[in-house]
Amino acid sequence: MDFINIYKLSNYIKDKTDALLARYGHVNTLADFVAGSVKTHNLNSVPGNHGINMHTSFGIIKNVNLSVGSLITVSNNKITNESIIFYNLIPSSNAELGQLKSSLVMTKGVNPQIMSFLIFPTAGQFITGDIQFWIINP
Numbered sequence: 001m002d003f004i005n006i007y008k009l010s011n012y013i014k015d016k017t018d019a020l021l022a023r024y025g026h027v028n029t030l031a032d033f034v035a036g037s038v039k040t041h042n043l044n045s046v047p048g049n050h051g052i053n054m055h056t057s058f059g060i061i062k063n064v065n066l067s068v069g070s071l072i073t074v075s076n077n078k079i080t081n082e083s084i085i086f087y088n089l090i091p092s093s094n095a096e097l098g099q100l101k102s103s104l105v106m107t108k109g110v111n112p113q114i115m116s117f118l119i120f121p122t123a124g125q126f127i128t129g130d131i132q133f134w135i136i137n138p
Contacts, residue, residue, distance in 0.1 A: 043072075045128060051075070061131040066119040072131065079113035084136040087117070091129040 039056040045065040052061065055077045064072065079085070105116040117131055 047126065049073075057135045057137075059133050061117075061133075064119075064127070064129060064131060066127045067125070068120060070119050072117045072119075074115050074117070074133075076113060076115060076135070078135050078137070079115060080137055082138055083113075084138065085115065085133060086136075087131060087133040089117075089119070089127070089129065089131055091127050093128075 037056060038058040038060060039054055040060045040062055041052050041054055042062045043050055043064050045063045047065045047067060047070070049071045051073045053075045054061075055075075057078050059074075059076075061072060061074070066072075105118060115133075119127055
């Protein structure tokens with residue numbers, strides 16, 4: 001079977017209006033799938049290390065308050081040894097962008113797998129904001 005180009009559905013459907021509706025349907029179905037499965041966990045700006053259970057492929061850790069060497073550990077049964085993980089740290093102000101340094105550490109061979117976000121702001125400073133992650137399993 002050949003690849004179906006969703007941008008040229010008129011090649012497969014006689015009426016161009018039907019092709020446009022089909023393309024919107026594909027995009028909306030994907031958006032509903034992603035948006036419906038995003039889980040959030042609110043840390044309520046409490047400083048220090050945190051351990052969280054978030055068993056989801058799409059997650060947002062809200063209201064983090066991290067100082068030098070703060071660690072957020074997330075247990076997640078969606079992670080496998082082959083997982084690809086994207087993450088994004090979103091500071092609450094532009095002033096914190098210059099001190100934004102982080103690393104993602106994974107623990108293999110444990111179920112659920114553990115991912116840890118280690119944050120490195122300038123000494124004596126804090127980073128507040130959100131952490132977003134997306135786990136893809138090939």
